[in-house]
Amino acid sequence: MKFNSKLWSPVTASMLFLSLSCSTDKKSEEEVKTTFTGEKNEIKLVTLDPGHFHAHLVKKSMYEQVDPKVHVYAKDGPELQAYLAAIESYNTRSDNPTSWQLEVYKGDDFLNRMIKEKKGNVMVTAGNNRDKTANIKSAVEAGFHVLADKPMAIDVNGFEVLKEAFDLAAQNDVLLFDIMTERFEITTMLQKEFSLIPDVFGTLEKGSLENPAVTKESVHHFFKQVSGKPLQRPGWFYDVSQQGNGIVDVTTHLVDLVQWECFPEKIIDYENDIEMINAKRWTTDLTPEQFERSTGLGTYPDYLNAYLDGDVLKVYGNGEINYKINDVHAKVSVIWNYEAPEGSADTHYSIMRGSKANLVIRQDKEENYTPELYIEPVQGVDMKAFEETLKNNVQKLAGKYDGLDVVKTDKANSWRIVIPGKFRTSHEDHFREVTEAYIQYLTEGKLPNWEVPNMIAKYFVTTKALEMAE
Incomplete structure (x- = not known):
C-alpha cells in the first residue's frame, strides 16, 4: 500500500495516533493477565493508599x-513518604536486600487512576479504613485480585458493601x-x-457467658517499634471514623482464630451459626504530649475535636465481644495502652477449654513476653496416664515440627510445649507467610x-458488635 500525502491531515494524524494509542493500551491490558x-x-502488584505500615x-x-x-x-503526604522510605530501607539493607522498583x-484521584491504567493484576491495600471497603469493591469490580489488610469493614454499612x-x-x-x-x-x-487430638484435648466444651469455651484477649500499644x-502513626x-474502633480492628484477628481453630475448614453461615450476645467498648486517653510523640503532629487535627475532653484525646480502642458460634460460647477482647512498660511488649492470651484439658497461650x-503454649488437664483426669498420652502425642507431632518437646512446669497439673526457635517467626515475618499462601x-x-x-461471618461479628456496643 502506497502512502498518499494528499490524504494526510492533522485530523488523520490524530485518528492514527488515537488508533495506535488504543491499540497499545489494549495490548497492555491483555498482557496483564489475571x-x-x-x-x-507474572503477578504484578499495585499498592493503593499505603497509609498503614502493614503495606510495606x-x-x-x-x-x-x-x-x-x-x-x-496514593495522595501525597507523610504516610506515602513513610511507605517509600520503608521500601528504600529494605532495598538498601545489608542483609538480604530487596529489589523493589516503585x-x-x-x-487525589488515585483510585480512579489505578483502575483506568490497570498496570497490575493484584492490588494490595493497607491504609485509612474509612474508604477501604468501597475501594476494595471498586478494585474487584475492575478485575483486580485484592490482598487487603484488616479490617476490610469497620461498621455495619461497610459490612453490606x-x-x-x-x-x-x-x-x-x-x-x-x-x-x-x-x-x-x-x-x-x-x-x-x-x-x-481427642486423647489429649477431648472435645471442645460449650461453655457459658460467664465461663466461655474459647477466650482470646490481645493487648497492644500505640507507641512501639x-x-x-x-x-510514627498518622x-x-x-x-475511629477513619481507623475504626478497636472492637472492629484487632478483634478481626481474634474472631478469625476462633473460627479457624474451633471449626477448621468448616463453613460458617453467619445468619444461622452465629448468635451475638453482648458487646462493649471503652476509651484509651492520650495527652497532647503522647499524641505528638506518636504522630509527630504538634496539634490535634480538627477531625479529632469530637473525641477531645479538654486537651485529652479519648480513643475507642478497647472492646469486648461475647457471642456463640455453633452453640459454643466465645469471648474476644482487645485493649490498647499508650506504651508498654520497660521490658514488656504486646501480649496475647488464649484458652480453648476441652473435656480433658485446656490449651492455654x-x-x-x-x-518473658514470648507466647508459650500450656496444656492443663481438667479436674478428674488421671495425671499419670495423661502425661504419658501427652508425651506420646508430642512425639508424633515432632515428625511435623522437628524438635518439639514438652516439660512439666512448676505449677500443678501444667505442661509447657517446648517450641524450637526455628518455628518462632516474628509478626513481621507473618506478612511474608500470608503473602506466600495468597x-x-x-x-x-x-x-x-x-x-x-x-x-463474611467474621466481619458480621465485629461490625454487629460495634453496633451493639454503641
Whole structure:
C-alpha cells in the first residue's frame, strides 16, 4: 500500500495516533493477565493508599512469582513518604536486600487512576479504613485480585458493601483475601493441632457467658517499634471514623482464630451459626504530649475535636465481644495502652477449654513476653496416664515440627510445649507467610471453599458488635 500525502491531515494524524494509542493500551491490558501458572514475575502488584505500615511489611521480602516493579497510587503526604522510605530501607539493607522498583502516582484521584491504567493484576491495600471497603469493591469490580489488610469493614454499612464486593469478586473470578497473620503464629498453630487430638484435648466444651469455651484477649500499644524504628502513626489512626474502633480492628484477628481453630475448614453461615450476645467498648486517653510523640503532629487535627475532653484525646480502642458460634460460647477482647512498660511488649492470651484439658497461650512477664503454649488437664483426669498420652502425642507431632518437646512446669497439673526457635517467626515475618499462601491460592485459581463465607461471618461479628456496643 502506497502512502498518499494528499490524504494526510492533522485530523488523520490524530485518528492514527488515537488508533495506535488504543491499540497499545489494549495490548497492555491483555498482557496483564489475571490467571496464573507459577511463572516468574507474572503477578504484578499495585499498592493503593499505603497509609498503614502493614503495606510495606508485605514487601519486606521478595517473591519469585511477583514482578519487582510495583505501581503505587496514593495522595501525597507523610504516610506515602513513610511507605517509600520503608521500601528504600529494605532495598538498601545489608542483609538480604530487596529489589523493589516503585512507580508512584500521587493525586487525589488515585483510585480512579489505578483502575483506568490497570498496570497490575493484584492490588494490595493497607491504609485509612474509612474508604477501604468501597475501594476494595471498586478494585474487584475492575478485575483486580485484592490482598487487603484488616479490617476490610469497620461498621455495619461497610459490612453490606463488603458482601457486595465478594459477590463481584466471584462474578469476575478474582480472589479477595484479608491478611490474617496470626494464623502463622506457632503457639496458635500448635493450640489448633492439640485441639484435634481427642486423647489429649477431648472435645471442645460449650461453655457459658460467664465461663466461655474459647477466650482470646490481645493487648497492644500505640507507641512501639517496627523494623527497629519508632513507629510514627498518622493522625487519623486515632479517629475511629477513619481507623475504626478497636472492637472492629484487632478483634478481626481474634474472631478469625476462633473460627479457624474451633471449626477448621468448616463453613460458617453467619445468619444461622452465629448468635451475638453482648458487646462493649471503652476509651484509651492520650495527652497532647503522647499524641505528638506518636504522630509527630504538634496539634490535634480538627477531625479529632469530637473525641477531645479538654486537651485529652479519648480513643475507642478497647472492646469486648461475647457471642456463640455453633452453640459454643466465645469471648474476644482487645485493649490498647499508650506504651508498654520497660521490658514488656504486646501480649496475647488464649484458652480453648476441652473435656480433658485446656490449651492455654500466655505471653506475660513470666514468659518473658514470648507466647508459650500450656496444656492443663481438667479436674478428674488421671495425671499419670495423661502425661504419658501427652508425651506420646508430642512425639508424633515432632515428625511435623522437628524438635518439639514438652516439660512439666512448676505449677500443678501444667505442661509447657517446648517450641524450637526455628518455628518462632516474628509478626513481621507473618506478612511474608500470608503473602506466600495468597500467591499459592492465586496459582490454584481459587480460595478454600470455606474462606469467603468465613470472612463474611467474621466481619458480621465485629461490625454487629460495634453496633451493639454503641
